[in-house]
Amino acid sequence: MVGQTLIQKILAKASGKETEGVVENEIVFVSPHRILSHDNSAAISKTFYKMVGPNGKIWGPEKIFIALDHAVPPPDAVKAGNHTVIRKFVKDQGIKYFYEGGTGICHEVLPAKGHVPPNVVILGSDSHTTTHGAFGAAGIPIGRTETASVWAIGETWLKVPESIKIILDGSLPKGVYAKDVILEIIRQITAAGATYNSIEFYGSSVKKLSMSERMTLSNLTAEMGAKAGIFPVDDVTDEWNKQFGFQYDRITADEDAKYIKTLELEVSNLTPRIAKPHKVDNVVPIEELGKTTIDVALIGTCTNGRLDDLEIAANILKDKTIHPNIRLLVYPASQEILLQATREGILEILVAAGGQIGVPACGPCLGAYGGCIASGEKAISSANRNFKGRMGSKEDTGIYLASPATVAKSALAGYITAEES
Amino acid sequence: MRFKSQKIWIFPEDDINTDVIFPGRYTYEPLTPDEMARHALEDYDSKFIEEVEEGDIIVAGNNFGAGSSREQAVTCLQAAGISCIIAKSFARIYFRNAINQALPLVISPECSDFITKNKKNLLSSKEKIDVDFDNGLLKIKDKVFSFPKLDDQALQIFKAGGLVEYTKTRLKKST
């Protein structure tokens, strides 16, 4: 057997080829451990019934995960009706893992509810399904029709990707976070630089990254076109998994596994990074960004809406008030996080500083509801995309991506900054 | 497969993302393909939807269809009449979505450059474009460009007319 990368091992296992292994570019058929979808489940269910007929049944009701998050609570009757279709589908098909609106963002809820053991394939009808690589799984994004087909037949074809190795060494300086690291990686690899590839993370810094920070990194591998972004299982993963009692082996890539590219990054001297409009790889060190005033600051999303993110922001905003020209939007990524933040007094600080707290969900991240920006306005956001029109307006607008710390500091200053005011 | 090049839409920019092809504000509304077509590329080129005609072709740069996995970014162009997209490269999920909807995609940096450079005279002569998917060949004027053929599995889905038809057939076979 030729040397196997992490993704090769995971795909070999999922396709019943563990003994012989798989080679790059080979087509394999895999059955997922879970298949994730969200508000798009209504559209997927329509396609599903086209495939199986009006009385057709789903292949694995206990394999399907649906969380309502993209328009929660629904801002209008059309989006509310979309949820109605999903609830009926869930009932009709006896889908086991359905999470009502308000539980949280799909990529947060899936692992937190114990659906992501290591070494499995998670398919998801959402591009940031790569997030689940943080847990040592292969989180692979697919489209709606393909999801419908997996619901119907229980498997899909995948091409075994080539892999990229990213080695992170050193310790993060004060004020610099996982988000800054991944933005720097995207700057170097570019928006298309990992298309069709699987990314693996190694190095001395990785061992120090929490599960939450790993999720931020894996989440953003999608913005380089990656098929997956995986952290090998280590002590940190084992510790996280204890709560679920998962049984598994630690899979590691073989010594002689092949990588098409290796990127080494020493993080000790990194400064905060900003992705300027309208591309995620349009990244600059904050010191190179001219004075940029903003109107909206968003803390939340599946990239950076976790407890540690809210806490970092709260530490900056404690006993302070945001700039009068700013609206600070805070969307905890899940109900669990919201509860925790309430208990720990984090929420009180954020509200006292002038923050508007939203229901745990995607919020304005995709521009459908919940705090869109008007034309002529600019936003700084802890999300993963700064595409034109993404937060609502497409006219004379711009979204700047940054860490929650930089977002909080900018909310105080009224312009983008990593200095504490 | 032969396309009459009614009109060629040239978007040479890299990384044209699915948010500008089909804006997020419409993604959670149940729309028909024709309704989706009305929003095709509206955040990128507002002329597109007014002027696009059945059979038009899009020629693009690198990483066309980056970003969100939303399939409407394929469906809306298809419903708007786009018969084929030729790009230097496509984003992975976009490429899969297109196969699943049987929208022909051609990966050819040379062809993308050639058409972009020769736009004027290609349009005036209403040049035909021949695309042979079995052999991965594209002919325009006297030039022949080769492009990577689809893998067997993808080709089967494409030839079935998309994944809905393919899965239907598979389910029939298994019962």
Ligand code: SF4
């Ligand atoms: S938070 Fe934003 S990026 Fe994450 S799943 Fe929701 S819309 Fe997508």
